[in-house]
Amino acid sequence: EDKVVQSPLSLVVHEGDTVTLNCSYEVTNFRSLxxxxxxxxxxxxxxxxxxxxxxxxxxxxxxxxxxxxxxSILNITATQTGDSAIYLCAVxxxxxxxxxxxxxxxxxxxP
Amino acid sequence: DVKVTQSSRYLVxxxxxxxxxECVQDMDHENMFWYRQDPGxxxxxIYFSYDxxxxxxxxxxxxxxVSREKKERFSLILESASTNQTSMYLCASSSGPLAYxxxxxxxxxxxxx
Numbered sequence: 001e002d003k004v005v006q007s008p009l010s011l012v013v014h015e016g017d018t019v020t021l022n023c024s025y026e027v028t029n030f031r032s033l034x035x036x037x038x039x040x041x042x043x044x045x046x047x048x049x050x051x052x053x054x055x056x057x058x059x060x061x062x063x064x065x066x067x068x069x070x071x072s073i074l075n076i077t078a079t080q081t082g083d084s085a086i087y088l089c090a091v092x093x094x095x096x097x098x099x100x101x102x103x104x105x106x107x108x109x110x111p
Numbered sequence: 112d113v114k115v116t117q118s119s120r121y122l123v124x125x126x127x128x129x130x131x132x133e134c135v136q137d138m139d140h141e142n143m144f145w146y147r148q149d150p151g152x153x154x155x156x157i158y159f160s161y162d163x164x165x166x167x168x169x170x171x172x173x174x175x176x177v178s179r180e181k182k183e184r185f186s187l188i189l190e191s192a193s194t195n196q197t198s199m200y201l202c203a204s205s206s207g208p209l210a211y212x213x214x215x216x217x218x219x220x221x222x223x224x
Contacts, residue, residue, distance in 0.1 A: 009151065042115070042201070042215035043154075088153065098169075099213065101146075101154035 002027040002093050006102035014110050017079050021105045023089030024071040033065055033072050034099070036088040043088055046074070076107075084109045114138070115204055115216035123222045130189040132219050134202030141206055143185035144213065145169075145177065148199040160185055192223045 004025045013019055025033065032050045036043035047056045049065035049072060056063050060079075065072045076083055086106050090099040118133035134143065142161055146154040146169075156169030158177040166177050174196060178186045185204075189196055199220050203213040 004153075006153075041217040044215075045212075090154075098156065098159070099154075100156075100170075103151055103153040 002091070002100045004089055004091050004100050004102035006087075006089050006105050008105060009103060010106045010108075012108045012110065013079060015079060015081060017109075018075065018077045019079060019107060021074040021076075021087050021089075021107070022071060023073070023102055025089075025091045025100075025102075026070065027091050027093035027100060029094050030067070031092040034090045034092065035063055035072075035074050036090065038086040038088055038104070039084075046087075079109045081109045081111055083107060115202055115214050117200075117202055117216040117219050119219050120217065121220050121222075123224065124189075124192050125224055126193060128189075128192050128223075130192050130221065130223075132187040132189075132200055132202075132221070134185045134187070134204075134216055135183055136204040136214070137183065138204070138206065138214075139182065140204040140214075141182070142204060142213075143179065144203040144205075145175075145185065145187045146201045146203065147171070147196075148201055148218070154201065157187065192221075194223050197221060197223045 007022045034048050035046040047063045052067040060077045063074045086104045088104045089102040115136045124130050144159040145157040148154045155171050157175050160166050160179045176188045199218050201218045202216040205213045
């Protein structure tokens with residue numbers, strides 16, 4: 001059975017801190033790994049990773065994939081209160097378009 | 112911008128009622144999905160559809176059915192609602208083979224009492 005596990009499930013830090021969110025997976029026919037940010041409503045796409053060792057970066061957010069060890073990390077530097085959200089990791093595996101999601105990490109940034 | 116809308120943000124139903132959750136997308140996407148989201152469990156795929164009148168079971172289809180009579184609309188049906196179906200329901204749509212291009216609706220928080 002395909003499985004995606006995120007850790008920690010919940011994290012509370014102070015504004016300005018750097019955080020690292022983890023995502024490990026066990027799936028058949030891996031195609032890609034995706035990170036989403038979910039505030040109050042719909043998840044919004046952050047990154048798609050398909051190749052090991054290549055960092056994707058967008059402002060203060062970055063992510064990298066290790067296909068040998070089957071995990072990915074999402075880093076956020078100089079956190080702001082607007083980064084407070086649930087961060088979702090998903091893996092596209094098996095048939096095209098089908099995503100397997102992890103439990104999500106609820107990140108809270110305190111001023 | 113792609114827009115995915117869901118018929119209700121909040122819904123309260125009684126046990127045993129038949130419940131319809133509607134999802135409409137305005138970008139002519141072929142693929143549509145229904146997920147439920149529960150704390151500690153993440154998003155789980157209930158059903159999906161690659162084309163009109165086509166449907167595929169996801170990981171947790173029990174207790175649910177779907178209908179896709181038109182390309183833009185994908186309905187999730189709870190034939191006889193139960194309390195364990197209290198959850199947040201998210202609809203998504205996409206076009207083409209790239210999974211990351213799933214656009215999500217705002218969600219419907221369903222409470223079954």
